[in-house]
Amino acid sequence: xxxxxxxxxxxxxxxxxxxxxxxxxxxxxxxxxxxxxxxxxxxxxxxxxxxxxxxxxxxxxxxxxxxxxxxxxxxxxxxxxxxxxxxxxxxxxxxxxxxxxxxxxxxxxxxxxxxxxxxxxxxxxxxxxxxxxxxxxxxxxxxxxxxxxxxxxxxxxxxxxxxxxxxxxxxxxxxxxxxxxxxxxxxxxxxxxxxxxxxxxxxxxxxxxxxxxxxxxxxxxxxxx
Numbered sequence: 001x002x003x004x005x006x007x008x009x010x011x012x013x014x015x016x017x018x019x020x021x022x023x024x025x026x027x028x029x030x031x032x033x034x035x036x037x038x039x040x041x042x043x044x045x046x047x048x049x050x051x052x053x054x055x056x057x058x059x060x061x062x063x064x065x066x067x068x069x070x071x072x073x074x075x076x077x078x079x080x081x082x083x084x085x086x087x088x089x090x091x092x093x094x095x096x097x098x099x100x101x102x103x104x105x106x107x108x109x110x111x112x113x114x115x116x117x118x119x120x121x122x123x124x125x126x127x128x129x130x131x132x133x134x135x136x137x138x139x140x141x142x143x144x145x146x147x148x149x150x151x152x153x154x155x156x157x158x159x160x161x162x163x164x165x166x167x168x169x170x171x172x173x174x175x176x177x178x179x180x181x182x183x184x185x186x187x188x189x190x191x192x193x194x195x196x197x198x199x200x201x202x203x204x205x206x207x208x209x210x211x212x213x214x215x216x217x218x219x220x221x222x223x224x225x
Contacts, residue, residue: 006169007113013116024050024051034066
């Protein structure tokens, strides 16, 4: 099954990039912007939703939490600004073995596409902070494809833009259940969960993981078959 994989679609935060709680810390800025009191029941409910939906497009999360589009957009702007500040302050690093895994995958004539639930501006900032502007064949955010996770749009956009012949030649890897759902819905042959991020092995399996790995560093060996 794995020998004919020609395209590998990798999540970023929690899969190839250390999350280090940055999403939750940036969410606090969004909560403050919308006057959600820290420590309140409403704050706790919202934070739990952020945790459960790790991997989903962030603007979609805020639309669910805050309802009106204007409020969701305000929250998203505050979130993105806080996340940018954290990245600028040096709170951004690659997971051990991630860069080497990407190099191995590309050396085996596989296309590699990095995807995220963040905006293009945030994705580009992370790539710049890591010196990863040219590490992959392509990077995609929800706005590049149509819809974010758990929809299959980013994976299918990756297939089209890399001119991959079939969805059966795709492997998807990520640390959240939303990554697994995206891979399943796109028809990928390999949907690999990694245990370096947000969700447990049980959640990853429940949402369709075909394999669960300790980290993305194990992916080249898996795909070597």
